[in-house]
Amino acid sequence: MKSFEFILNKRNSRLTFWLMLAALLLLPFATDALFGRGWVRIVDFAMLYIMLALGLNIVVGYAGLLDLGYIAFFAVGAYCYALTGSPHLAHAFPLLFPDGVHLSFWIVMPLAALLAGGFGALLGAPTLRLRGDYLAIVTLGFGEITRIFLNNLNAPVNLTNGPQGISRIDPINVAGISLNTTQEIFSITFPSVHLYFYLFLAFTALVIFVSQRLEKSRIGRAWMAIREDEIAASAMGINTRNLKLLAFAMGAMFGGASGALFAGFQGFVSPESFSLMESIMVLCMVVLGGMGNIAGVILGGVLLALLPEVLRHSVVPLQQVLFGKTLVDPESLRMLLFGGALILMMLYRPAGLLPSRVRRRELDGDETTAEASVYDATH
Amino acid sequence: MPHTENVLLHTSRISKQFGGLSALSDVSLHIQRGEIYGLIGPNGAGKTTLFNVLTGLYQPSAGEFQFNGTHYQAGKPHVLAQAGIARTFQNIRLFANLTALENVMIGRHVRTRAGVFGALLHNRATRNEERAITERSRELLRYVGIEKPAQILAKHLSYGEQRRLEIARALATDPLLLALDEPAAGMNATETESLKTLVQTIRDHGITVLLIEHDVKLIMGLCDRVAVLDYGKKIAEGVPEEVRKDPAVIAAYLGQETPSSSPQGGGRGVPGGSAATLTHGGGDD
Numbered sequence: 001m002k003s004f005e006f007i008l009n010k011r012n013s014r015l016t017f018w019l020m021l022a023a024l025l026l027l028p029f030a031t032d033a034l035f036g037r038g039w040v041r042i043v044d045f046a047m048l049y050i051m052l053a054l055g056l057n058i059v060v061g062y063a064g065l066l067d068l069g070y071i072a073f074f075a076v077g078a079y080c081y082a083l084t085g086s087p088h089l090a091h092a093f094p095l096l097f098p099d100g101v102h103l104s105f106w107i108v109m110p111l112a113a114l115l116a117g118g119f120g121a122l123l124g125a126p127t128l129r130l131r132g133d134y135l136a137i138v139t140l141g142f143g144e145i146t147r148i149f150l151n152n153l154n155a156p157v158n159l160t161n162g163p164q165g166i167s168r169i170d171p172i173n174v175a176g177i178s179l180n181t182t183q184e185i186f187s188i189t190f191p192s193v194h195l196y197f198y199l200f201l202a203f204t205a206l207v208i209f210v211s212q213r214l215e216k217s218r219i220g221r222a223w224m225a226i227r228e229d230e231i232a233a234s235a236m237g238i239n240t241r242n243l244k245l246l247a248f249a250m251g252a253m254f255g256g257a258s259g260a261l262f263a264g265f266q267g268f269v270s271p272e273s274f275s276l277m278e279s280i281m282v283l284c285m286v287v288l289g290g291m292g293n294i295a296g297v298i299l300g301g302v303l304l305a306l307l308p309e310v311l312r313h314s315v316v317p318l319q320q321v322l323f324g325k326t327l328v329d330p331e332s333l334r335m336l337l338f339g340g341a342l343i344l345m346m347l348y349r350p351a352g353l354l355p356s357r358v359r360r361r362e363l364d365g366d367e368t369t370a371e372a373s374v375y376d377a378t379h
Numbered sequence: 380m381p382h383t384e385n386v387l388l389h390t391s392r393i394s395k396q397f398g399g400l401s402a403l404s405d406v407s408l409h410i411q412r413g414e415i416y417g418l419i420g421p422n423g424a425g426k427t428t429l430f431n432v433l434t435g436l437y438q439p440s441a442g443e444f445q446f447n448g449t450h451y452q453a454g455k456p457h458v459l460a461q462a463g464i465a466r467t468f469q470n471i472r473l474f475a476n477l478t479a480l481e482n483v484m485i486g487r488h489v490r491t492r493a494g495v496f497g498a499l500l501h502n503r504a505t506r507n508e509e510r511a512i513t514e515r516s517r518e519l520l521r522y523v524g525i526e527k528p529a530q531i532l533a534k535h536l537s538y539g540e541q542r543r544l545e546i547a548r549a550l551a552t553d554p555l556l557l558a559l560d561e562p563a564a565g566m567n568a569t570e571t572e573s574l575k576t577l578v579q580t581i582r583d584h585g586i587t588v589l590l591i592e593h594d595v596k597l598i599m600g601l602c603d604r605v606a607v608l609d610y611g612k613k614i615a616e617g618v619p620e621e622v623r624k625d626p627a628v629i630a631a632y633l634g635q636e637t638p639s640s641s642p643q644g645g646g647r648g649v650p651g652g653s654a655a656t657l658t659h660g661g662g663d664d
Contacts, residue, residue: 210499217498217505218491218512221477225485228474235434235468237460237489237552246495 024201028194039309040193044265046305047200048258053285053301054207054294055254060283061292061356062220063247064227066136068279069123069143073252075150075274076119077112077259079160082269084108085170092158105172109260116256117249119146124248128241131230143279150271165270172264174199180267196265203261207254211294214250223247224292284338288345290352299354308334386445387412387556387587388433388464393442395428395611402428403611405442410556415578415588417602417619419595421631425611426591427469430560433589434466435459447555460489465554467545469561469591475534479525479544482533483516486551519547523577539570546577550586557581558589563597575601595632599623607631 028040056070083089085108087100103111123142127135154162171180171192179195214220222243225233234240263269281304289300308330315330345352388410395403403425410416418426431437433444435454443452446462454462465486474482491512497505520526523543528536533544542562549557559578563571571594578601582588592598598605599619607615607622609631615622622628 213498213501214495218488218493218508219495219498221481221485222488224477224481225474225488228476229472231436231456232468232472232474233485234456235436235460235466235472236486236548237457238485239457250495 025198028197032191032194037191037193040191040197042306042309044193044196044200046302047197047204048262048265049282049285049305050204050298050301051200051207051258051261052255052282053289053297054204054211055251055258056282057251057286057292057294057297058211058214058223058254059247059251060286061297062215062227063223063244065127065244065247066132066139067248067251068136068140068276068283069146070139070251070255070282071274071276071279072123072143072146073116073119073255074259074262074278075146075269075271076116076252077256078263078269078273079150079166079259080112080115080256081108081260081263082166082169083159084111085264086166086168088161088166088168091161102170105174105260105264109257112260113253113257116259117253119256120248120250120252121245123252124245128244140276140279143274143276147271147274147276150274160271163271165268165272167268169263169267169269171267172196172199172261179264200261200265203257207257208294208298210254215294219243219246284342288342288352290354290356293352293354293356296352296354296356300352303353304338307338311337385411388444388446388589390429390433390444391442393429393432393444394440395425395432395437396440401611403432403439403608406608406611406613407442408606408613408616410587410589411604412555412587413582413585414603415582415590415601417598417605418589418591418608419593419598419605420608422593423610424608424631426608427560428611429608430466430558430589430591433459434464434558457489460552460554463553463555464558465549465552465556466558467542467549467560467562469564471538471541471545473533473541473544473548475532477533478530479520479533479536479540480513480516480529482544483519483547483551484512486519486548487512487515489552516547516551519550520544522550523547524573539566542566542574543577546581550581554586556587556589558591560591561593562590563592563594571597 027043031039031043052070052074055073056067059065059067059070084101084103085105086102089097090100123139127138130138150160151163153160154164160166171178173179174195177183177195179199180192182192183190183195222233222238225236225238226240226243230240262273285300285304286297287300288304289298290296311330311334315328315333316326319326319328349355386409390409391407392405393403393407394401394405406425406429418429420426428437432439433446435456435458438453443450445451446459446464449462451459451462474485477485491508493505493508497508517526517529520529523546525536525540525543525547528540533541536544546557546559546562562578563574566574575597578588578590590598590602602619604617605615605619605622606613607625607628609627614627614631615625617625
């Protein structure tokens with residue numbers, strides 16, 4: 001999980017790129033050998049979180065719109081895949097879909113992204129005039145409404161199967177290969193979690209690419225103008241309504257795409273995966289890593305996705321050794337550490353671990369700051 | 380009324396109320412192409428309110444205005460920017476965490492077109508457009524005299540540079556009318572003088588300028604025509620020399636009682652106290 005370093009380094013040479021790529025390609029094998037297969041799965045989940053965090057970064061980091069219900073788009077993507085790639089709909093519409101719906105992954109994927117994008121615009125439309133706290137409350141409500149809908153849409157027509165969730169979701173099929181099987185390629189064995197890792201890696205790379213291109217474009221500049229001063233932005237001719245909707249929709253599309261991947265990977269979705277806590281978790285990845293900075297957001301995603309697993313695998317055995325029994329449950333310890341880390345961050349690194357380009361100039365003593373202070377001194 | 384085609388902006392009977400307070404009442408004025416038009420008046424006279432109506436930030440309570448041949452009853456800021464009105468703000472509103480160059484580049488937004496697909500594909504048209512945006516923005520920074528700190532964050536610029544950057548950003552929208560809200564506020568004499576030169580240069584390049592100013596001396600030395608607002612009403616309009624001698628204007632600035640024969644007054648006196656200010660607003664329209 002070192003991909004952020006490659007992006008961080010502006011003058012990355014071709015060599016660093018290939019080295020990073022090789023390291024990433026070997027990562028599942030290294031993880032498997034060092035920590036066991038369970039950890040490859042954890043790394044896979046971390047990739048999904050990175051995609052989510054990068055999507056939210058568009059809304060929060062670029063356009064400056066606080067969104068506390070982002071996980072709803074993840075849910076939309078996941079349920080989109082679950083409904084169109086499982087036997088579930090056979091219960092609701094036995095005549096229409098006797099075997100359920102089993103669309104190809106390559107059809108469902110864009111569908112999930114577009115559907116989530118639509119939901120993003122739907123959330124954006126009524127919140128255009130809201131800012132800050134008010135926007136946060138409305139988006140929080142949106143996230144909860146989505147989850148409650150999923151929880152209750154099992155009647156009158158059983159669409160989501162309620163709290164039981166939808167199971168037996170088709171595994172993702174790429175080029176005729178089901179990723180749920182172990183594959184033998186050039187006499188190297190690729191277990192299912194490895195195959196999913198490569199798929200997620202490809203999608204994460206795509207998400208990074210899209211984020212980078214957007215950041216350095218006319219659209220990205222307009223988003224940042226809205227973030228900095230909405231009134232001045234509109235006075236400069238920026239249609240703030242359309243661009244805010246676009247930010248919500250683009251962010252939601254990333255969420256939807258990663259939701260579809262999640263459903264295919266997990267084979268099961270239920271409303272409890274999409275709680276408010278998850279929204280906050282993704283927001284924390286963005287804030288902790290460094291809002292508006294792709295490398296920072298990736299770092300935040302990796303740290304926060306791995307932290308609970310590290311705790312789970314270290315705290316219980318440690319307590320067993322020390323006290324002979326488990327005194328503190330890792331889940332509550334996670335919240336404690338997490339809260340503490342956030343407080344420390346806000347005190348000492350309010351702009352995140354890897355602040356965005358402009359903020360870094362102020363915080364670190366790199367050459368641009370030196371340039372700025374020389375400039376200040378001479379004027 | 381001069382020839383209509385020479386009139387760039389024409390407001391007819393614009394009023395704006397905030398609750399019971401009438402910030403603007405029946406303000407009609409016209410700005411001709413190529414002139415520097417000054418808008419002066421004491422604190423709270425409604426200058427900035429009028430500005431905000433003309434740039435779409437406020438919806439007028441009544442009245443409408445015509446800009447470059449099109450009627451607007453209530454505009455949206457981005458629509459008016461598109462139409463060719465660019466503004467600066469009394470309290471500088473730059474994009475503080477972006478560089479000076481980026482600030483100006485954002486000003487080019489309204490005259491460029493690349494969308495999401497352009498950004499993603501980064502095709503030839505987009506690359507050319509980006510290059511043109513950067514070049515034009517650097518040119519504008521040079522034009523207002525702050526090319527050196529192009530890569531410095533806007534908030535690290537000195538006060539005078541920030542004012543200039545706001546002007547460069549406004550010019551980046553290729554305006555027909557550049558509206559400056561107290562550009563000389565907080566500037567020293569030297570800075571004010573060089574600002575004056577800059578505004579004249581801008582006008583000489585064919586851009587009409589609307590200038591709100593507190594500094595009467597600057598207005599008088601710079602403007603072709605001047606309107607004076609007091610308590611939301613236009614009390615005088617004309618060339619600076621005439622306006623300077625107008626008894627109503629002198630009264631407004633010095634706080635004297637005016638004779639009831641003042642041009643617009645209808646027997647109203649210019650009040651010296653704040654209680655009178657409030658009653659005046661509610662009862663006069």
